[in-house]
Amino acid sequence: GAVVSQHPSRVICKSGTSVKIECRSLDFQATTMFWYRQFPKQSLMLMATSNEGSKATYEQGVEKDKFLINHASLTLSTLTVTSAHPEDSSFYICSGMVNTEAFFGQGTRLTVV
Amino acid sequence: EDQVTQSPEALRLQEGESSSLNCSYTVSGLRGLFWYRQDPGKGPEFLFTLYSAGEEKEKERLKATLTKKESFLHITAPKPEDSATYLCAVSPYNNNDMRFGAGTRLTVKP
Numbered sequence: 001g002a003v004v005s006q007h008p009s010r011v012i013c014k015s016g017t018s019v020k021i022e023c024r025s026l027d028f029q030a031t032t033m034f035w036y037r038q039f040p041k042q043s044l045m046l047m048a049t050s051n052e053g054s055k056a057t058y059e060q061g062v063e064k065d066k067f068l069i070n071h072a073s074l075t076l077s078t079l080t081v082t083s084a085h086p087e088d089s090s091f092y093i094c095s096g097m098v099n100t101e102a103f104f105g106q107g108t109r110l111t112v113v
Numbered sequence: 114e115d116q117v118t119q120s121p122e123a124l125r126l127q128e129g130e131s132s133s134l135n136c137s138y139t140v141s142g143l144r145g146l147f148w149y150r151q152d153p154g155k156g157p158e159f160l161f162t163l164y165s166a167g168e169e170k171e172k173e174r175l176k177a178t179l180t181k182k183e184s185f186l187h188i189t190a191p192k193p194e195d196s197a198t199y200l201c202a203v204s205p206y207n208n209n210d211m212r213f214g215a216g217t218r219l220t221v222k223p
Contacts, residue, residue: 001159034210043200043213044157093156100145100164100204102211104156 002028002098006105013084013112021079021108023094029074030096035067038091038107050077050094084112115140119201119214126191126221134186134217136201146184147211148177149200157200160186191221 003026013019023033031052036044048069049057056069066088068080081088089112095102118137126132138146145164149157161170163179170177174195176187186199198218202211 004156006156041218043215044202046210046212049210091154095156101159101162102147102202103159104149107154107156109154 001101002026002096002103004094004096004103004105006094006108008108009106010109011111013110015085015112016083018080018082019084019110021081021092021094021110023077023079023096023105025075025096028096028098030077031074032097033071033077034095034097034102035069035077035079036093036095038093044093047079052077081110084110086112088112115203115205115212117201117203117212117214119199119217121217122215123218124220126188126219128192128221128223129190131187131189131191133188134199134219136184136186136214137182138184138201138203138214139182140203140205140212142206144204144206146179147202147204148175148184148186149202151198151200151216153198160199188219191219193221193223195219196221 005024007022033050035047047062050069050071052071058064071077093107095104116139120135148160151157161177166181178185198216200216201214204211
């Protein structure tokens, strides 16, 4: 299957700072990538759809000014959590599509202290 | 509204004890139903895609089936290494995103 690489795998940051998470498609080009959030023992919740060369589409209730998405190339999408707060602590996962199948990154565990 | 419900929430099996996981769904036109395996602290790992009712796919001890309203993931003679959370997701015709169920947390004891 296709490979999606996500970095960092873990990050701890202070409240009020910003954190950038990278998602790369290593062996395919991804015009669209998806960003999910997952709380402990819960399922993945779609946050936004990242479109190469255009603005991201955010799900209802997701603040686009807080979760900045940039998809500047066909192999890289980034999610920046701005002015992070403890309630933003979560597991963030990206995915890219190959035909109709989604392949996921390893996930990023964000802890805001 | 597209919905995915998985049951049971958690399942504990003895090694070798076969069972099935259920995924019930409602979607406005099914493009595909997906099964993933997720280990703690990791991203989901792709298992199967099913596109139409009656379709079945197998991989080692796992077999996925699909009807118009639900999908089953059958696990035959499971081993401890099959312990994981199994996620079901649907993708509707009108877009590429996926809606996930809450998952079934499977524990296989030796």
